[in-house]
Amino acid sequence: MLADLSKGTILYFTPVLMLTALLLSLFAYLAPTVMLHSQVALLTVTPSSALTQPGSSNAVDGPSIFLGPLGSCSRTNNEAGLICAPSSISPVYNTSIFTSDTPSSVISSPPEGAPAFMAISLALSVIFFIMYTAISFRHLMGKAGAVWEKPSVQRFSAWIGIFAFLLGLASSLIIFMWFGKAADDFNQSIQGQGSNGPQLIANTGNAFTMIWVAYAFFAIPVVVSLAKFHVLATK
Template identity: 55%
Template sequence: MIAGLSKATTLYLAPVLTLTAIVLSLLAYLAPTLVLKDSVALLTVTPSTALVQNASHAVDGPSVWLGTLGSCSRLKKGAHVNCTIATLSPIYDLSVLPSSSPRLLLSAPTQATPVFIGLALACSGLFFITFTLISFRHKMGEKMTSMLDNPVIQRLSAWIGFFGFMIGITSFLILRMWFGKAADDFNNSIALQGTQGPQLIANVGNAFTMVWVAYAFLGVPVIISLSKLNVKATK
């Protein structure tokens, strides 16, 4: 039973988890400028009275969604959402925010971070292809099976997956610290203005939740690939 479960995990579950991880990471990377404009972001600025007075009530106003490649914004609920052009070195459009808001605290990360995430996604995509081919090599022709049985191919696939995992999760951890600090500084600045401050609040976005789930999924096939290398190396 254990052997059958292990085989099913390697053959069927691991490729599905890899593909799901790539899709989630890609959505988090492209949002909000290219996809999910007002739903997914790394950091959001939304209307709120939580920072300017004790009693909270519904309030309408500008909203901003910040991502890796750019930003989207709208003047009020129900208004048209405008997005910047997606680029590796974005300049966020914060013009909808009132002049009293600390806009300078909401800056984009360095260009290197989006580049590394793109590289990690490329590695993960290549790992998905090679890992799936290796897993189902027994169902292919003799020539393809012989090639995929080559330890060099399997070792290369495992290391591509490992580097994609490490580069990606490290880059997103840097973004999490960057935007977490930006949100805290933005909120503290508004709180210091008292009741005269803008009715806004910044929060770390749900894109990070998608990323953590993605890399939890991606860890399964990467560990399977590395464990195979370890078994072969100790024979």
């Protein structure tokens, strides 16, 4: 029974985890300019009196901006529609909606190349998902499954998974530190202006939560791929 459970987990559950990781990473990468315009972002700047009037619970109306790896979406007030910039791997965020006393200069695009490396990681993740799934279900492919039996093919698949995982995780960590510092600098500048400062607050967005969950799921198929070669190497 334990052997059947282990086999079922490896063959059927891990491809589902990999697909989930791929979709979460893709959603986080495309938001907010392509999809989920106001629901998912790496960094958000929204109206709030939390910094200028600590303890206040009054609703505030004002400009908002939602930043992602490929660009930003913004609106001038809570009732206005979102305007999204064209997607680009070298995005320029539209901060013209803010007043002159807003420290918008700290809101800048991440280091050049980071979104491109994330895109490369996504492409490699797609290849790894296809190869990993084919290897898992090779016993159902008849003669075509013989190709996926070859150790060289399985080794290549494992290397693709490792590169995709490390490249994507490293790029995400760099962007997380970049936007985390931007949020801290923005909020400190607002607080420094006292009660006369703009009623805004910056926060790292839920896209990072999606990314961390995605790479937690991604790690499992990668470990399974490496475990196969570890077992073979110790025979």
